[in-house]
Amino acid sequence: MEKLQFIAMIQAYTGIGIGLIIGLGAAGACIGVGIMCSRFLEGAARQPELMPTLQAKVFLLLGLIDASFIIGVGLAMLFAFGNPLLAQLG
Numbered sequence: 001m002e003k004l005q006f007i008a009m010i011q012a013y014t015g016i017g018i019g020l021i022i023g024l025g026a027a028g029a030c031i032g033v034g035i036m037c038s039r040f041l042e043g044a045a046r047q048p049e050l051m052p053t054l055q056a057k058v059f060l061l062l063g064l065i066d067a068s069f070i071i072g073v074g075l076a077m078l079f080a081f082g083n084p085l086l087a088q089l090g
Helices: 003-046 048-081
Strands: none
């Protein structure tokens, strides 16, 4: 195979990987946030006096779940714009 074909294959597989990273990361974050918020509402309905402590923990976990997705987007952008796999062919 030519060098140009290798570059095209690397870029194609990288594009598929980027789509999987962002798509599955977004789906996982949305499902996780939905489950966590529904459980928070159930807990707050059962014991309203614990609502302030539960709410603080929910906001902390929301930030962590969203941060993991944003880290995945950052890695996807690394592969999209500064692909280290292409540097190996140089």
